[in-house]
Amino acid sequence: MKINIDIGQTFLSIFSLFIIFIVSIPLVYLVVRVLGNDGNVLDLIFRRRIYEIIIRTLTLVFSVTILSLIIALTLSWIIERTDIPWKKFFTILSVLPIVFPSYVAGMIFVDFLGPKGRIQGWLEPLGVDQLPEIYGFWGSTILLSLLSYPYLFLIIRSSLNRIDANLEEASNVLGKNGVKTFILVTLPLLRPAISSGCILVALYTLSDFGAVSLLRYETFTWAIMTQYESSFNRVVAASFSLVLVLFAFLILILDGLIVKSKNYYVSGISGTSRKAKLIKLNLSSKIFSVFIIFFIIFFSVFFPFYGLTYWLIRGAIAGEIINFNWLLVWNSMSVSFLAAISCVFCSLMISLLIVKYNNKIGILTEKISYLGFGLPGIAIALGVIFVGLKLISPLYQTIALLILGYIILFLPVTIGAIKSSMLHINPHIEEASRSLGFKMWYTTLKITIPIIISGVLAGGILVFMLTMKELPATMILAPLGFETLSTSIWSYSSEAFFAKSAFPSMLLVLISGPFTAYLAFRGYTISDKPVKENLNVRR
Template identity: 40%
Template sequence: MVLPLLYLAIRASEAGLTEISEVVFDASSLEVLARSVLLAAVVTAVAVGIAVPLAWLTARTDLPGRRVWAVLAALPLVVPSYVGGLVLVSTLGPRGLLQGALAPLGVERLPSIYGLPGAALALSLFTYPYVFLTVRAALRGMDSSFEEAARSLGSGRWATFFRITLPQLRPAIVAGALLVALYALSDFGAVSLLHYDTFSAEIYIQYKSAFDRTPAAILALMLVVLVAAVLAVEHRTRGRANYGGRNSAVARPVPLGRWRLPALLFTGGVVSLALVLPVGILVYWLVRGLAAGETLESVWESAWNSVFVSGLAAGVAVLAALPVAVLAVRFPGRVSGFVERLSYVGFALPAIALALALVFFGSNYAPALYQTLALLVFAYVVHFLPQALGAIRAALLQARPSVEEAARSLGRGPLGVLATITVPLARNGLVAGAALVFLTTMKELPATLLLGPIEFDTLATEVWNATSGAFFARAAGPALLLILISAPPLYLLTIRDRVK
């Protein structure tokens, strides 16, 4: 876990303080820093503005079809940001579908979609489910007796929401907003397609074009420091709230009355923009490409590569996370706490910085591993291990240790107890953790581009290669297949227990 961060520090330190200062305080570096912070702030604000009302409507009101809307509102999470960028460029960009449709009416040019507006729109539409899922879960588990007491004392619905409900939701909102902010800071595909330079795009350009890659390592460390600052702000602002307990009162659905139609329009509009439109545009380009002679032969091999490497990463991540979770839950203490916190280092490291560190490490110290499947899977596991660890840890906390103690008292050894007792008890967490790692690995782009073996294409790299050359019809097939394959893990994670 500390290898990538340590190597970046060593690589950057080789430049000396003078060169480090020149890179850090260069006008272009400071501009990239400002642009990255601005993008993260805008995307986070928009995502929260979309997700909180949507979560409240689907969890606390009599919105017609709210269970179906809850499912549809979560599904944009399977759409990678670079696929969203592809949809925006092909629809609203120069010579895009909208421009072609309006040309007969005399419209020669549309406002540019490139830059901050396009990048913020693409990231907001496909990251708001992070906030939506956490806030909706908090609303479903929140004790409604506080709200009912406020209403009985004469407080109106809006006053009750802002004074009672919203403060209790602050930890959930901040937790989801943190994921959105980190995603926006580390995103590479959407910002590159929409020509908005951030740290991730600049690091990739430096790595590919510059003979001396030390500046790329320095920029990567700047990004790591920025991520650390975001984590520190989140820690100070998240607050604490007790959503409920065993005897929590279940909230009765709030009647929308005359607001029912606006609520339906809002919910339907978000789902249309974030799910229906991207899928519809991709289907259009796919049909157009097939009619023009495009083939899907290479897509199936890339799909197999994606499923294979994602499944491998999910399995290895679960195997690596299980002993850490057992240590943290069954043997709490300073050492186990340190090991658990150390496991989150890779997740805090943006994928582009992690990949850059492993490129340096592999090419200089482990050439036998450089551009191999083993190093790529290693990168995935380092980056996504906390996702498996969190799910397994939660499952173990719900399992009684007395069963394991009884097995030990009957003479079964530690490994036997782990295999026959602990693993079955944590089965739900193991499955959920593997599904989450599989889902995120399927969409991962920068680490795959930099660390993937030669001629090892995945659906993510297929979409990127085709889109970067403006071959939208060629990108549609792998993009749709990526969404289709990613949907079942999301169902496993969210739908099964959130639409009741």
């Protein structure tokens, strides 16, 4: 009896199993840590105070995700579907908040908007004795939402641009008004994009330490970091981290219930479609729409950038000498580039297995990969060190181990970008290529990847920028003497040298600027040019 084995699917399945092993390293470390403890950790976890922290954490995650979604949907709709001016300018600025580390933005907000902050000092001659409280839940929610909404904006804006106008026009012909068409047609088509973005925002919020610690809102991540700083309580910290893993699992299960397996491509050659006509706004509507965009951009971009500029100029006037080591720029960019390349390669393999074969191993790999994005960087770093010392000791204190930590942290970012682009390719393209005698790998290299190249680059750029600002994993996993922009920022800030921390922070923003512009205009798009060139297809 002859058994037909799909070599491509077999190779991708084996590769995905290897990735499952890699991304499971932190989970294995946490389990070993907890099970190796002689004490009763459950008594420490199931306390009234821990229940309160769980409620606080979940409330923050939910609130940040919803507010980020509202901001992203609003900006995407105004920029993509209306005839407002300065669209390119607004698009770039709407993406830029993603480059600000939460600990930098948090310090700026506290320094300027705190009860005894600079703005209150400027307003005291006008009779303003105290500004509204920014600490706690509302301050953390607003700050994290302003920093997180670009994850959703990038994906939603791209998906909104790919929706076939015929579908929405058919709804209008059937008597549905604009609001009903948006709710019944547009939103369901945006469901995969919204789901992918919401997962990233939720897990980012779940794992954030910088913003919540500076704004004094105790979450699980803050409790974990506090316990890790006390070496005698690391078992408790590992137990808390396992609770975060449970939260991440619940988020992924919820995502699976919301987004069912459906076809989201359109009938064009590559999944491209006729764009919807822009909504003509009257003057008052244009002014209001532009005001909304400016209001969001002011607090998410201009305000943090002004804070950095203020610190830098004030330090220069005070005579503070800034001796900057430019090697930090090379270190940051080199490891970020290696992390991006590694994540893109792994994500391509996994996305092919999911989209082309609907393979359960690939789907499992994707789900497990999101756990890393939801854990604090310190937990992942300690897990990588644990495995590095036990299994791969030659890699200890090397760049390779640092890159491994980055892959565990940021792999879901590239998976989301690449899989989202692949889902919008008409599957009949691969069938046409195979029917013409081309092998699967030829079709993938010559047709599939060129079609989604913008999505591939977008995912890689996102990882590049996230790696540039990553702090805990870099501090723990980097070889001795290896410093980056993020570690330099934290080192100066922790010693209250704000002018010295402002310079590398501004460099971080300026370096990320061109990549942000690419994300704003080319990310998550697909093209039918490779189809025409390689299959000689005419539309």
